[in-house]
Amino acid sequence: MSVAGIVAGRAGETPREGRRGRRRRDTLAEILAISLDVMGEEGVGGLSLAEVARRMGIKPPSLYKHFASKDAVYDALFALGARAHHDAVAAAVEGMAPGLERLETGFEASIDWCIGNPVLTQLLFWRPVPGFVPSAEAYAPTAESIALLHEGLEECVAAGALREQVLGEEGIALFTSFVSGIVTQQLANEPGAGLASGRFTRHRKAAFASFVAHYAAGSAP
Amino acid sequence: MSVAGIVAGRAGETPREGRRGRRRRDTLAEILAISLDVMGEEGVGGLSLAEVARRMGIKPPSLYKHFASKDAVYDALFALGARAHHDAVAAAVEGMAPGLERLETGFEASIDWCIGNPVLTQLLFWRPVPGFVPSAEAYAPTAESIALLHEGLEECVAAGALREQVLGEEGIALFTSFVSGIVTQQLANEPGAGLASGRFTRHRKAAFASFVAHYAAGSAP
DNA sequence: GTCTATACTCTGATAGAC
DNA sequence: GTCTATCAGAGTATAGAC
Numbered sequence: 499m500s501v502a503g504i505v506a507g508r509a510g511e512t513p514r515e516g517r518r519g520r521r522r523r524d525t526l527a528e529i530l531a532i533s534l535d536v537m538g539e540e541g542v543g544g545l546s547l548a549e550v551a552r553r554m555g556i557k558p559p560s561l562y563k564h565f566a567s568k569d570a571v572y573d574a575l576f577a578l579g580a581r582a583h584h585d586a587v588a589a590a591v592e593g594m595a596p597g598l599e600r601l602e603t604g605f606e607a608s609i610d611w612c613i614g615n616p617v618l619t620q621l622l623f624w625r626p627v628p629g630f631v632p633s634a635e636a637y638a639p640t641a642e643s644i645a646l647l648h649e650g651l652e653e654c655v656a657a658g659a660l661r662e663q664v665l666g667e668e669g670i671a672l673f674t675s676f677v678s679g680i681v682t683q684q685l686a687n688e689p690g691a692g693l694a695s696g697r698f699t700r701h702r703k704a705a706f707a708s709f710v711a712h713y714a715a716g717s718a719p
Numbered sequence: 720m721s722v723a724g725i726v727a728g729r730a731g732e733t734p735r736e737g738r739r740g741r742r743r744r745d746t747l748a749e750i751l752a753i754s755l756d757v758m759g760e761e762g763v764g765g766l767s768l769a770e771v772a773r774r775m776g777i778k779p780p781s782l783y784k785h786f787a788s789k790d791a792v793y794d795a796l797f798a799l800g801a802r803a804h805h806d807a808v809a810a811a812v813e814g815m816a817p818g819l820e821r822l823e824t825g826f827e828a829s830i831d832w833c834i835g836n837p838v839l840t841q842l843l844f845w846r847p848v849p850g851f852v853p854s855a856e857a858y859a860p861t862a863e864s865i866a867l868l869h870e871g872l873e874e875c876v877a878a879g880a881l882r883e884q885v886l887g888e889e890g891i892a893l894f895t896s897f898v899s900g901i902v903t904q905q906l907a908n909e910p911g912a913g914l915a916s917g918r919f920t921r922h923r924k925a926a927f928a929s930f931v932a933h934y935a936a937g938s939a940p
Numbered sequence: 941g942t943c944t945a946t947a948c949t950c951t952g953a954t955a956g957a958c
Numbered sequence: 959g960t961c962t963a964t965c966a967g968a969g970t971a972t973a974g975a976c
Contacts, residue, residue, distance in 0.1 A: 675919055679901070708933035
């Protein structure tokens with residue numbers, strides 16, 4: 499799902515289209531979508547509400563009818579991103595039979611979403627905004643993601659595919675670190691590349707294989 | 720080595736110490752050290768030369784006698800960080816016998832340095848500063864680090880400890896991604912923790928073991 | 941919900957005296 | 959190398975009319 503698709507149905511809209519001559523859309527969603535545009539161009543920490551207002555064809559004070567502060571915009575984007583990421587992974591593994599294949603599908607879906615949503619990924623995983631700390635509500639979907647992952651690991655253990663050790667803190671830490679590492683390296687060093695062509699994402703299957711090799715039932719502890 | 724140690728011998732100096740009453744030190748190094756302080760407090764992208772000048776007890780224009788622009792400060796810090804990181808890893812493996820143990824020592828040293836220098840790590844690995852692109856000179860030590868890593872992998876292959884496949888792009892990508900992933904997760908989610916206590920760095924040996932398990936000679940391709 | 945007007949603070953950077 | 963003075967601009971946020 500694209501950035502625009504996450505926020506609202508903004509696909510096909512030209513950036514400089516005037517506010518008046520446009521079909522009525524949810525202003526709140528538009529603020530978030532344009533904020534993402536600005537963050538993509540100026541850096542995640544470079545969001546300026548004045549610039550957002552400029553692009554919307556309104557004056558900065560008008561934005562404060564929708565968001566109490568700049569951090570409130572960040573928080574809304576954090577919540578939205580965490581939710582979208584979780585939903586993307588959950589949707590990808592939905593209906594699959596338990597086992598390593600399902601686990602790998604989730605692994606891939608997570609990386610896929612991050613590469614497709616680099617701005618939100620940076621906000622979620624890198625915390626590049628000085629004073630901003632996400633609210634508990636915004637952070638909530640992350641716990642769901644961890645639970646989903648733990649469930650997937652449990653299935654693999656139950657099926658005899660992975661050792662029990664993977665269910666501890668270590669397994670979760672390694673799995674998320676591997677995702678984070680591939681995504682971070684890719685976005686930092688080769689931002690424009692796609693999932694298949696990226697110098698790092700290209701080897702995501704090898705990364706997953708490493709994880710499995712370490713925890714495979716029958717391998718050394 | 721501490722941040723202060725990297726830049727110059729500033730250990731034990733109190734932050735508010737006046738400029739006049741202090742033993743003469745290299746102003747250039749002091750600018751960089753205080754810049755790191757500010758970045759640590761305000762975020763990497765939140766560096767303000769005015770704030771640096773304030774803490775040094777001088778006026779902002781004076782800084783421009785040493786650095787042509789704010790990006791020049793970032794670039795100097797990038798160069799310094801890349802060099803320090805490389806040197807830390809090189810020093811750790813210096814004199815060790817070739818093999819997996821040497822490789823793991825480098826792996827650990829890299830993570831160790833990053834956790835000990837979170838601000839420089841963010842600058843080097845996350846690119847959180849909007850317009851800033853490091854110069855070729857600043858970036859140079861990174862190539863040395865890659866060469867050192869490649870050398871270490873070659874030794875392991877020669878010794879029969881790892882499969883030849885590790886020498887391709889994939890091996891380098893995975894190794895650096897694993898380091899980056901553990902460090903990123905640790906710094907983003909539990910910034911204050913140390914190497915041994917961190918929820919993610921605590922499992923760095925398991926991450927290395929995963930890498931080895933995947934490429935171990937005799938394991939499945 | 942939008943506007944005008946405004947208050948306030950901060951920034952990076954330059955010119956030129958000393 | 960330091961200063962004063964200054965530019966030229968950005969930003970967040972609020973008050974209050976409409």
